[in-house]
Amino acid sequence: MAGGDLKQAERLTRARNYPEVIRLLEPQVFRFRESFRFYYLLGMACLRTGDLAGAYSYLRRANQLNLDSVDCLLALAVLHLKRQELQEAIESWLAVQDLEPRNAIAQRGLNFVKQNPDIGRIVEELESDNLRRFLPERGLLAIALPRIFIALAGAALLVFAVPLAISLFERSHQPARIGLAEMNLPESAIVADTASGGEYRYILTDRQIDTTFQRMKSDFADYRDNLVQREANLLAASNAAPVVKDRARLLASYLKAPSFASLRDPFSYDEVAADPTLYRDCYVDWRGRVSNLVVTRRQISFDFLVGYYDERVLEGIVPVRLDFAADIDAQYPLEVLGKVRLDSGRIALDAVSLHQLGPVAPSGGN
Numbered sequence: 001m002a003g004g005d006l007k008q009a010e011r012l013t014r015a016r017n018y019p020e021v022i023r024l025l026e027p028q029v030f031r032f033r034e035s036f037r038f039y040y041l042l043g044m045a046c047l048r049t050g051d052l053a054g055a056y057s058y059l060r061r062a063n064q065l066n067l068d069s070v071d072c073l074l075a076l077a078v079l080h081l082k083r084q085e086l087q088e089a090i091e092s093w094l095a096v097q098d099l100e101p102r103n104a105i106a107q108r109g110l111n112f113v114k115q116n117p118d119i120g121r122i123v124e125e126l127e128s129d130n131l132r133r134f135l136p137e138r139g140l141l142a143i144a145l146p147r148i149f150i151a152l153a154g155a156a157l158l159v160f161a162v163p164l165a166i167s168l169f170e171r172s173h174q175p176a177r178i179g180l181a182e183m184n185l186p187e188s189a190i191v192a193d194t195a196s197g198g199e200y201r202y203i204l205t206d207r208q209i210d211t212t213f214q215r216m217k218s219d220f221a222d223y224r225d226n227l228v229q230r231e232a233n234l235l236a237a238s239n240a241a242p243v244v245k246d247r248a249r250l251l252a253s254y255l256k257a258p259s260f261a262s263l264r265d266p267f268s269y270d271e272v273a274a275d276p277t278l279y280r281d282c283y284v285d286w287r288g289r290v291s292n293l294v295v296t297r298r299q300i301s302f303d304f305l306v307g308y309y310d311e312r313v314l315e316g317i318v319p320v321r322l323d324f325a326a327d328i329d330a331q332y333p334l335e336v337l338g339k340v341r342l343d344s345g346r347i348a349l350d351a352v353s354l355h356q357l358g359p360v361a362p363s364g365g366n
Contacts, residue, residue: 039058078134223264236249260355272347286307286335290304300328333357
């Protein structure tokens with residue numbers, strides 16, 4: 001029966017009846033939680049109907065299940081473009097070229113971004129439904145090339161791919177951030193709120209407020225998003241004047257969720273536990289073990305034993321929830337990339353991605 005539903009979804013996809021694909025598959029997320037084919041079909045249907053949040057969740061999961069699917073990588077590149085994430089789109093196309101050096105669609109995408117460094121122009125093109133030329137032209141499922149060929153092609157492409165990625169990234173993505181990072185406070189703005197008599201978690205001097213705001217702009221331009229969020233939290237809970245908090249909030253609104261590979265400046269459990277308010281909405285990469293695993297139709301949740309991955313030191317117990325399907329084996333340690341939230345003042349995480357780790361060898365010594 002399961003295969004029958006997927007075959008029907010494929011027929012609906014060929015007929016371009018994407019809403020029906022979503023209606024058929026979406027209620028069965030946990031039934032097919034380990035099926036690449038399921039997530040790819042559902043993600044493509046969401047992408048075609050303009051549901052970018054759904055497309056991102058499902059295609060990302062499909063990519064986790066099959067890293068060598070060229071079709072999935074091409075779809076993710078389009079999705080990243082529509083989300084105005086140029087660096088990530090470029091990385092997806094370069095990953096396709098590692099797998100298929102002569103892939104015309106990936107080259108077309110790289111050329112398109114190179115010729116259109118203005119994000120506004122790119123969004124305009126995509127909104128006019130010209131994304132078809134960047135989507136896979138073949139069947140639903142891509143066949144990966146032999147590993148040895150991939151390795152040789154990847155080595156040859158490295159000489160060209162890295163400079164191209166850096167060049168495209170600097171030309172197309174960075175200018176928008178530089179423009180925002182040059183934002184200044186209005187002349188004659190009062191940086192400290194001394195008149196309202198309000199209660200603040202952090203009391204800062206005028207100089208400390210100004211230094212924090214300038215450091216936030218510098219970190220923003222340098223893509224050190226975790227530091228930016230922490231600085232924004234500091235200003236938000238301080239006696240900084242409303243104009244300062246508004247500008248800090250605006251910068252923080254442009255931050256992007258990282259991946260395991262792109263996360264910079266991760267914070268330790270001890271840092272977060274010392275002052276949870278300061279780390280709200282920051283991202284962490286912690287290892288540990290799973291306890292009290294609960295799986296429902298809409299959500300997975302568990303208590304995360306942080307630091308206990310090798311069963312030696314328990315740093316703390318943190319509730320984790322995730323709104324995407326994942327096959328979690330509580331017998332083995334887990335690595336969680338998550339966004340910090342506060343639940344009645346207690347540290348909790350919204351998981352962004354998971355890595356199931358293998359068995360940890362018993363440690364020797366004392």
